[in-house]
Amino acid sequence: MAAANLPFIYKPLLDDDGIIDDAFHVLSHYSHLIGNPFAPHSNGVSWGYRIIHQSTEIIKYRDGKFKLNDDGSMSRGRGFPVIIFDCKNDLDNLMQTTKFRELLHVFDNFSKLEFEHHPFHYHKSILLGVEAQMKFYLTEAIDLFDILEKMVLIGEDIKDQMEQRIFTAEYMLYSLLPQLQKIAKTIRKLIIISQDGYYSKIHASSIAMLYRKNSKERLHVITQMVQNKCVPSKKALYEVINTRENGLMFVEEEWSKGGGRKEYGCVQSSCLEEDNKCFLGRFELALIPVDKKGIVCIHKHNVAATKTMEIHFPPKPVYICDHIGKNKEQRFYFSPIQFPTPNDLTHAGTGDVFESLKSYIEYASEKGGSPVVCRSYKPGCKKFVCKHSKSCKFSFLVKWDMLGYYIHLYNYDIGCVKGYIGCGIHNHNRVLASPYVNFGCDYCKVTYHRLADALEHQECCKEQKRSKRHFPYLGYDAFKKRLKVSCDRTITLIELEKSKK
Numbered sequence: 343m344a345a346a347n348l349p350f351i352y353k354p355l356l357d358d359d360g361i362i363d364d365a366f367h368v369l370s371h372y373s374h375l376i377g378n379p380f381a382p383h384s385n386g387v388s389w390g391y392r393i394i395h396q397s398t399e400i401i402k403y404r405d406g407k408f409k410l411n412d413d414g415s416m417s418r419g420r421g422f423p424v425i426i427f428d429c430k431n432d433l434d435n436l437m438q439t440t441k442f443r444e445l446l447h448v449f450d451n452f453s454k455l456e457f458e459h460h461p462f463h464y465h466k467s468i469l470l471g472v473e474a475q476m477k478f479y480l481t482e483a484i485d486l487f488d489i490l491e492k493m494v495l496i497g498e499d500i501k502d503q504m505e506q507r508i509f510t511a512e513y514m515l516y517s518l519l520p521q522l523q524k525i526a527k528t529i530r531k532l533i534i535i536s537q538d539g540y541y542s543k544i545h546a547s548s549i550a551m552l553y554r555k556n557s558k559e560r561l562h563v564i565t566q567m568v569q570n571k572c573v574p575s576k577k578a579l580y581e582v583i584n585t586r587e588n589g590l591m592f593v594e595e596e597w598s599k600g601g602g603r604k605e606y607g608c609v610q611s612s613c614l615e616e617d618n619k620c621f622l623g624r625f626e627l628a629l630i631p632v633d634k635k636g637i638v639c640i641h642k643h644n645v646a647a648t649k650t651m652e653i654h655f656p657p658k659p660v661y662i663c664d665h666i667g668k669n670k671e672q673r674f675y676f677s678p679i680q681f682p683t684p685n686d687l688t689h690a691g692t693g694d695v696f697e698s699l700k701s702y703i704e705y706a707s708e709k710g711g712s713p714v715v716c717r718s719y720k721p722g723c724k725k726f727v728c729k730h731s732k733s734c735k736f737s738f739l740v741k742w743d744m745l746g747y748y749i750h751l752y753n754y755d756i757g758c759v760k761g762y763i764g765c766g767i768h769n770h771n772r773v774l775a776s777p778y779v780n781f782g783c784d785y786c787k788v789t790y791h792r793l794a795d796a797l798e799h800q801e802c803c804k805e806q807k808r809s810k811r812h813f814p815y816l817g818y819d820a821f822k823k824r825l826k827v828s829c830d831r832t833i834t835l836i837e838l839e840k841s842k843k
Contacts, residue, residue, distance in 0.1 A: 349455075349456055350456055350457070350458055350459045350563075351456045351457055351460070352459065352460070352563075352566045352567050352570045352572050353457070353460060353570065353572070354536075354539035354540065354541075354570060354571045354572050355461065355462075355534065355536035355539045355540070355541065355572075356539040361448055362448060362462075365445050365448040365449075366532075366533045366534075366535070366651070366654075367651070368445060369445070369529050369530075369532055369533055370530075370533055370650075370651055370654075372440050372442075372526075372529055373526040373527075373529040373530045373533075374526075375389075375436070375439065375440065376436070376440065376476070376522050376523075376525055376526045376529070377522065377523050377525075377526025377527070377530075377744060378526075379391070379393070379394060379519060379522070388432075389432040389433065389435065389436045390432070390519070392429050392432060393429050393432065393433075393514050393518075394514070394515070394519070396429070396511070397510075397511035397512075397514040397515050398511075398515070400507055400508055400511035401508075401511055401512070401515065403504075403508075404508050404511075429487060430484055430487040430488070430491070433480050433483050433484055433487075434480075434484060436480065437476065437477065437480045437481075440473075440476060442469045442470070442472060442473040442476075443469075443473065445469060446466050446469060446470070449462050449465035449466045449469070450466055452465065452466070453465075453466040453467065459549045459563075461534055461541060461542070461545055462534075465532055468528065468532060469532070472525055472528055472529060475521070475525055476522075476525060479517075479518055479521050479522065480518075482513075482518075483513065483514065483518050486506075486509075486510045486513060487510070489506060489510075490503065490506060490507065490510060493506060520685065520686075523685070523744055524685050526744070527682075527685070527744060530653070530654070530678070530745075531678075531679075533651070533654045534654065535651060535654045535655050535656070536656070537596050537597060537656050538571075538574075539571060539572070540571075540572060540573055540574060540597055541567070541572050541573060542594060542656065542679065543582045543592075543594055543595070543597065544594050544679060544680065546567060546572060546573050546579055546582070547579065547582045547583050547586055549563060549567070550563055550564050550567075550579065550583055551583060551586070551587065555587070564576060564579055564580075567579070573597070574597045574598070574599055578597055578598055591701070591702060591705050593628045593657075593677070593680065593702055594628065594656070594657060594677040594679055594680040595628035595656065595657045595658060595659060595677070596656045596657065596658045596659075619769070619770070619771060620767055620768060620769045620770070621767070621768050621771075621772045622663060622766060622767055622768075623663040623707075623710070623712035623736055623766050623767065623768055624661055624663050624664075624710055624711075624712060624776060624778045624779065625661070625662070625663065625706050625707050625709065625710025625711070625712050625776075625778070626659045626660065626661060626662075626706060626710065627659070627660055627662050627674075627676075627702075627703065627706055627749075628657035628658065628659060628660075628676070628677060629657055629658070629660040629662065629674040629675065629676060629749070630652065630653060630655055630656075630657050630658075630674065630675045630676075630677070631652065631660070631672045631673075631674055632650065632652045632653050632672060632673050632674075632675055632748075633650060633652065633671065633672060633673075634670075634671060634672060634673050634752075634754075635671075653675060653678065653745055653746070656677075657676070657677045660674060661778075662674065662738070662749060663712070663766040664766075665751060666738055666751060666762075666764045666765065666766035667751075667762045667764065667765065667766055668762075669751055669752075670751060670752035670762065672751075673748050673749075673750075673751070674748055674749045674751070675745065675746045675747065675748040676699060676746060676747045676748065677746075678745065678746035680698075681695055681696075681698065681699045681746065681747050682695060682746065683695075683742045683743070683744065683745075683746055683747060687722075687742060687743070687744070690742040690747075691722075691723075691724055691742075696724075696747075699740075699747055700716045700724075703716075703726060703740070704716070707726075707729075708774070709777070710776055710777070710778055711772065711774040711775055711776025711777070711778070711779070711791075712728075712736070712768065712774075712776065713728075713729040713730065713774065714726040714727060714728060714729055714736070714737075714738075715727060715729045719739065722741060722742070723739050723740060723741040723742075723750060724739070724740050725737055725738075725739055725740075726738055726739075726740065728768055728770075730768075730770065730773045731768070731769075731770045733769075733770075734768050734769055734770055735765040735767065735768075735769050736765055736766065736767060736768045736769075737764050737765055738750075738751075738763070738764035738765075738766075739763055739764060750763055750764075751763055751764065772792075772793055775791035775792045776791060777791065779791065781793050781795075781796035781797075782796065783796060783799050783800045783803055784800055784803075785800065785803035785804065785807060786803055
């Protein structure tokens, strides 16, 4: 538990002079440059193309797919890759290009003890650690190339160099590249794009939960964050705290500016579903829309990076069924803060994080009256299908990359069937009521969430009309006025009877 005296400063995430925003754009560029080895430098050449290509060729030789000829060249007409001079220069340029120390002054003030609860408090120390890691791995790689260079200069036979070449290639592919992707992931976590200067829900609630429930210290911290506009209101923050402390389903998303309990979606008027045989799925998920043009994905090497800042925006509620089969320009990511993908993407479909994500999707779909369950599908993705009918076509895919988990809507991949993925319509009768849909009576303004209830009420209205025992429809305002007069008369009669007694 934190100390009783509270010397901490709570400052909103505002950037009046734009210095922090400029720093985030530089960090975004660095994460793209480091995490994507195919991203071009200022000279138009990527640092990793030659390294990956040539190292892959040597690994194929190690696995017996290629053989050396007497002159040292590869069989099948392939020239033996000499991974020395160009690759060494590429790595040296990468180390010189990324200058983290130039950004330290931006976050220097937030590293003071009084800013311990601020989201930028650890940015300076993390950047120093990132710089040290970069130098360590790149220096080690450059040293390996120096060894190969000396072996060539002293004129050693090319076959005698193979053991060192294979070791260098393995280091490039299985150590350097994954470590640089981890560093890029760490850099991305430093980029925080706030909503009106507010702390994220996870960060703000975590600060308050450091202190004992109902204590003066917790009340003081919450009051300070509200007064300094780090959170929209006490009510909104207490809502998040109670949700987390009671073990209820919590999701990182934008704050509700109203300050109170956010309704689970908007009620949408709907006509009666024809013959009760199909209906459009409709439920909310907290997602981050990202333009696919700004995403660079190379699945063969498990590489993913983005040139845009959109991935760092706070998630917002999205009716995902409105985009299934319609939207191919965007990719909808889940919160990378709450649901980060592991560094080894082969384990992204299992583990605690994915189980939490799966539970969230199933919970949200159940609340929306369109429940889904997770099914195994092809490697690299999971399929969510209708819970109530195995023959139902309703489905969507969840995939992942180094940026996070996302809903896959359109297939651009080479070798796959090009087109939209998934279906947003259930081809069976509605089983659960949905808070997003109201079914109305054709004879009055009464509405129901269940279609069966609306049909039953409509049948009663229809019978009343046939027997001419129903009141003529006067409109909603006239109905309220008549109801009020009727209630007033009833109250007056009751009071009159009491007075007689």
